[in-house]
Amino acid sequence: MRKKNKETYSVQFKLDVLSFMKRTGSSETDTALQFGLTNPSMIASWKKAFLEGGPEALDRPKGRPSMSDFNKNKRNKKVAEExxxxxxxxxxxxxxxxxxxxxxxxxxxxxxxxxxxxxxxxxxxxxxxxxxxxx
Missing domain, CATH: 1.20.5 (Single alpha-helices involved in coiled-coils or other helix-helix interfaces)
Known part of the structure; x- marks a missing residue:
């Protein structure tokens, strides 16, 4: 069984990657090779997020929020109702x-x-x- 290495990248790094791709006209695969990324499709998702929501969209974590976040939201909602x-x-x-x-x-x-x-x-x-x- 292979363990997934879930690496997170800074917003600045993502912007640098997208900027390089736009400036040079490189493909996602070439850009991934240039920056040492193993998943070129990740660049496509960054590009889509950037086009839809600007730089702030690149800072959003992927996946489901942790249960602790869920419980905090639930508690905050209850306090707001009270x-x-x-x-x-x-x-x-x-x-x-x-x-x-x-x-x-x-x-x-x-x-x-x-x-x-x-x-x-x-x-x-x-x-x-x-x-x-x-x-």
Whole structure:
């Protein structure tokens, strides 16, 4: 199995390669040989990116962003949504979370006081949810 050597090139290097190609009229293959590049089609993709988006487009990383970037974006989006919420909406959300917490604590206390009785009382509900008829 061959390990890929993923080399990254600076924007200036890419601009130099494209400038040389334009100035001399060299082909992508000849230009690749001149600069010691093993993949002439890479030059074509640089040229396309440059024509579509200018020099800034040559600085964009290829491929899928890392998961850490994804998580940062997700977190930033969540923070932005919270900032957009009105004061009243924030209070309503807090109230709902507190109601859920109280319900959870009530059920926990009931279970701790009488585990068998609690399970027996709620057995029918859990039992009917877990089994589905297969007709």
């Amino acid at each position: 900032k957009e919420m009105t004061y009243e909406q924030k209070l309503e959300r807090e109230n709902e979370l507190l109601r859920l917490e109280v319900e959870y604590l009530k059920k926990l206390r009931a279970f701790q006081m009488d585990p068998e009785g609690y399970l027996e009382k709620h057995k029918q509900r859990y039992h009917s949810n877990s089994k589905k008829s297969s007709n």
